[in-house]
Amino acid sequence: MRRVAVLFILGFFWPALAFGQGYMARLLHHPVPGGVAVVPLGAGDAAPRAFLGKDRVMVLRDSDGQWIAVVGIDLKTGTGRQALRVEGGTQGDRSFQVGGKQYKSQHITLKNKSQVNPDPEQVRRYEREYKEQIDAYRRFRDAGPSNVSLDRPVNGRLSSPFGLRRFFNGQERNPHSGLDFAVPAGTPVKAPADGVVTIVADYFFNGKTVFIDHGQGFITMYCHLSAFQVHEGQPVRRGDVIGKVGATGRATGPHLHWNVSLNNARVDPAIFINAFQP
Numbered sequence: 218m219r220r221v222a223v224l225f226i227l228g229f230f231w232p233a234l235a236f237g238q239g240y241m242a243r244l245l246h247h248p249v250p251g252g253v254a255v256v257p258l259g260a261g262d263a264a265p266r267a268f269l270g271k272d273r274v275m276v277l278r279d280s281d282g283q284w285i286a287v288v289g290i291d292l293k294t295g296t297g298r299q300a301l302r303v304e305g306g307t308q309g310d311r312s313f314q315v316g317g318k319q320y321k322s323q324h325i326t327l328k329n330k331s332q333v334n335p336d337p338e339q340v341r342r343y344e345r346e347y348k349e350q351i352d353a354y355r356r357f358r359d360a361g362p363s364n365v366s367l368d369r370p371v372n373g374r375l376s377s378p379f380g381l382r383r384f385f386n387g388q389e390r391n392p393h394s395g396l397d398f399a400v401p402a403g404t405p406v407k408a409p410a411d412g413v414v415t416i417v418a419d420y421f422f423n424g425k426t427v428f429i430d431h432g433q434g435f436i437t438m439y440c441h442l443s444a445f446q447v448h449e450g451q452p453v454r455r456g457d458v459i460g461k462v463g464a465t466g467r468a469t470g471p472h473l474h475w476n477v478s479l480n481n482a483r484v485d486p487a488i489f490i491n492a493f494q495p
């Protein structure tokens with residue numbers, strides 16, 4: 218009877234051990250521009266520290282006991298090998314391979330011309346707001362996230378996907394840095410994991426915006442909100458309502474725009490809700 222139990226347990230865990238992959242690696246490893254690379258760092262006692270360029274990278278212990286670096290890959294990254302600097306690990310520096318991904322294009326007509334070609338004062342405002350947001354994306358707290366498999370912040374149809382190449386009135390602008398949910402104005406937006414609110418602000422392009430820092434450089438952003446239900450510095454728990462869906466800023470109608478960032482790289486939020494399309 219005992220032998221059967223041991224065999225059953227081995228059978229259950231063997232695939233994970235054999236391929237060196239725990240639960241988080243299987244969920245998150247999509248190494249393409251705008252995706253995530255999970256890099257095994259060995260199984261020592263203390264957490265190693267990992268860096269991609271200057272940016273510190275999230276390191277967690279996976280379900281198979283290994284330390285893993287969970288690396289956000291910026292959309293502008295080319296295909297090929299990327300170096301990961303590792304301090305305090307048992308295996309030294311590592312590298313990972315970035316594959317290719319084709320993203321679709323979309324053409325959008327905006328009646329408000331100033332949101333296509335902002336005037337100089339609006340450009341200065343935007344640059345100030347952009348810097349504030351990059352500073353928030355660069356925050357790194359040692360505490361790890363409560364969960365990396367995230368809850369959907371709203372229940373609704375996924376509309377514009379991450380990475381979409383966008384042309385506003387015929388002019389190409391930045392690709393879509395997040396994932397849109399088509400939901401009515403007023404829908405409550407919920408924190409998908411525990412964290413600390415780092416920005417509550419009304420921005421030129423993003424409208425009413427909330428940032429949540431989940432720890433280890435894992436940051437989420439919610440924009441075009443109609444109302445806030447949190448303030449800066451407030452700790453939030455998974456499931457807490459942080460605001461309501463709206464159409465503030467550069468939005469053609471009510472929807473939730475959701476960004477997920479790792480090591481200051483915006484990555485496809487669909488990965489974290491198990492909805493990634495290769």
Ligand code: ZN
Nearest residue numbers: 395396397474
């Ligand atoms: Zn969007």
